[in-house]
Amino acid sequence: MTATLQAERRPGSPAPRVRGDSSAPWLLLLLPALVLLALCFVYPLARLLVASLQDPVPGVGNYTDLLRSQVFRNVLGRTFLTSAIVCLTCFVLGYPYAYLMTVVSRRTRSLLLAVVLIPFWTSLMVRTFSWLVLLQDNGVINDTLAALGVGRLELVRNTTGVTIGMAQVMLPFAVLPMYAVMQKIDRRLLRAAESCGAKPVSAFARIYFPLSLPGVAAGMSITFVVSLGFFITPQLLGSPSNAMLSQLMYTEITQLGKWGYGAAMGFILLATALIILGLVRVASRARPALAGGAK
Amino acid sequence: MRRARPGRVLLAAVCFLIGVWLVLPTLVAVPVSFTPVRSFAVPTESPSLRWYVNFFTDQRWLDALRNSLVIAASTSVIATAVGTVAALALDRARVRGKGLAAALLLTPSIVPIILLGLGVYYVFLRWDLVGTFTGLILAHSVTAIPLVVQPVSASLARHDRGLEQAAASLGAPPVTVLRQVTLPLIAPGVLSGAVFAFIWSFDEVVLSIFLTSPDLQTLPVLMFNAVTQVLDPTIAAASTMILFLTTTLILVGFRMGAKEMTTRGA
Numbered sequence: 001m002t003a004t005l006q007a008e009r010r011p012g013s014p015a016p017r018v019r020g021d022s023s024a025p026w027l028l029l030l031l032p033a034l035v036l037l038a039l040c041f042v043y044p045l046a047r048l049l050v051a052s053l054q055d056p057v058p059g060v061g062n063y064t065d066l067l068r069s070q071v072f073r074n075v076l077g078r079t080f081l082t083s084a085i086v087c088l089t090c091f092v093l094g095y096p097y098a099y100l101m102t103v104v105s106r107r108t109r110s111l112l113l114a115v116v117l118i119p120f121w122t123s124l125m126v127r128t129f130s131w132l133v134l135l136q137d138n139g140v141i142n143d144t145l146a147a148l149g150v151g152r153l154e155l156v157r158n159t160t161g162v163t164i165g166m167a168q169v170m171l172p173f174a175v176l177p178m179y180a181v182m183q184k185i186d187r188r189l190l191r192a193a194e195s196c197g198a199k200p201v202s203a204f205a206r207i208y209f210p211l212s213l214p215g216v217a218a219g220m221s222i223t224f225v226v227s228l229g230f231f232i233t234p235q236l237l238g239s240p241s242n243a244m245l246s247q248l249m250y251t252e253i254t255q256l257g258k259w260g261y262g263a264a265m266g267f268i269l270l271a272t273a274l275i276i277l278g279l280v281r282v283a284s285r286a287r288p289a290l291a292g293g294a295k
Numbered sequence: 296m297r298r299a300r301p302g303r304v305l306l307a308a309v310c311f312l313i314g315v316w317l318v319l320p321t322l323v324a325v326p327v328s329f330t331p332v333r334s335f336a337v338p339t340e341s342p343s344l345r346w347y348v349n350f351f352t353d354q355r356w357l358d359a360l361r362n363s364l365v366i367a368a369s370t371s372v373i374a375t376a377v378g379t380v381a382a383l384a385l386d387r388a389r390v391r392g393k394g395l396a397a398a399l400l401l402t403p404s405i406v407p408i409i410l411l412g413l414g415v416y417y418v419f420l421r422w423d424l425v426g427t428f429t430g431l432i433l434a435h436s437v438t439a440i441p442l443v444v445q446p447v448s449a450s451l452a453r454h455d456r457g458l459e460q461a462a463a464s465l466g467a468p469p470v471t472v473l474r475q476v477t478l479p480l481i482a483p484g485v486l487s488g489a490v491f492a493f494i495w496s497f498d499e500v501v502l503s504i505f506l507t508s509p510d511l512q513t514l515p516v517l518m519f520n521a522v523t524q525v526l527d528p529t530i531a532a533a534s535t536m537i538l539f540l541t542t543t544l545i546l547v548g549f550r551m552g553a554k555e556m557t558t559r560g561a
Binding site for chain 1: 300303309310313316317318320321322323324327335336376378381383388390396402403405407408411413418419433436440444498500515518522530534537538545
């Protein structure tokens with residue numbers, strides 16, 4: 001449709017000449033990227049999908065076996081639970097953080113933004129290693145707790161360590177969408193409510209919070225979905241006895257060579273992620289209050 | 296203007312603590328790297344450089360560092376070239392299916408990286424690319440494309456199209472317009488893309504765990520293996536140097552005008 005519009009406009013104005021008087025050469029420029037994607041992204045995933053349906057025997061056996069397997073169901077449940085805890089942690093920490101970003105001066109806001117983006121920019125290995133050092137039984141945190149008379153806690157090689165490490169990685173994913181929505185909320189609504197006699201707390205709870213929900217929905221869904229696929233953090237800060245899904249996949253394939261089985265797990269993971277993102281998007285369309293959260 | 300409420304002070308205090316939690320833990324690698332003893336504890340004795348000496352005299356660490364630099368530089372060049380022309384094409388071409396192509400270019404950042412790692416491993420085993428520079432560079436490049444397309448597209452969307460039209464109307468052929476007008480205008484976006492891609496590849500662990508071999512290790516993979524197997528504070532020295540390198544790169548990128556360096560598809 002856009003192509004026809006372009007053709008109709010062409011005789012009149014010079015603008016379309018520069019923009020795209022012939023689309024073919026421009027499309028050629030897309031070719032390297034598409035070839036690379038086809039060879040190293042689409043084809044591998046397609047081959048893996050085929051493997052999940054053919055290896056060792058053709059059919060959906062891998063998938064039905066998985067859904068019947070108690071080990072898989074436990075790991076899936078643990079993966080969901082861990083992701084939910086991480087998601088909740090990111091909400092509890094990220095919501096006030098994003099809110100503060102909307103009420104401070106421009107300079108402070110840039111600083112807050114830089115701080116929350118630091119996890120994007122520091123090496124995952126370095127950060128995970130640092131958490132290991134801090135959380136270990138005789139690490140800085142436990143030494144401090146012991147000196148304070150609290151006693152040493154088991155902070156690593158369990159779900160606590162995994163949650164702490166993952167929440168730090170995921171916080172920017174939660175803060176940015178929430179900030180994007182909060183920034184657009186008209187704060188005069190709060191003042192109007194208060195001038196009509198509402199207490200600040202109830203004005204916040206009944207006006208501001210519902211308006212910020214699109215951001216919360218977007219931030220929480222992306223946090224949850226990305227958390228489902230974590231590998232390095234649980235591998236280093238967790239223990240084999242509380243493995244997450246990606247660790248089980250890794251073991252099945254690299255140690256047991258069960259390609260089809262491991263691949264099937266991966267596609268269940270991918271399908272879950274897409275379904276959750278799709279549901280949040282549908283909910284956003286259905287409820288106008290969530291409308292801004294589609295991004 | 297409203298006066299600061301006690302609630303606001305509490306909020307600021309809580310957020311300060313969150314900031315501390317985001318930044319400080321990572322820096323613990325720095326003091327640990329100067330420990331004189333074989334331990335992951337913050338040293339109380341006089342500092343020592345022995346783990347840095349160890350890093351630069353141990354062939355395994357040196358090889359891993361060199362491999363990582365080669366792979367990250369190649370990834371950055373490939374992803375920047377491929378991603379920049381793709382972003383240009385998406386910006387200029389007026390055809391059906393462009394939206395689909397745009398979406399496809401960004402999908403590598405949505406699929407769980409462990410799944411992609413398995414897929415690439417599965418295929419690259421058959422193509423004899425596991426344990427080769429080519430394999431690692433290809434896998435890193437394809438996942439780095441979104442990191443280049445996003446800032447370049449943002450640059451393209453922002454700049455003044457009138458300058459190109461002026462150049463064209465004065466008789467400059469399209470290639471000259473592209474080289475002398477468009478590319479300088481979008482240079483900041485291209486530069487951020489290049490920095491993103493370099494850092495992405497230099498830090499990447501999951502794909503690399505599948506694609507490295509005992510003979511070809513990258514720095515993050517060597518750290519991953521070392522941390523699970525031995526108590527070696529050389530990891531802390533390596534971490535400190537990685538922190539220094541990536542921070543420098545980002546600051547240099549910012550100084551050179553890379554404005555789109557805000558988010559990164561992880």
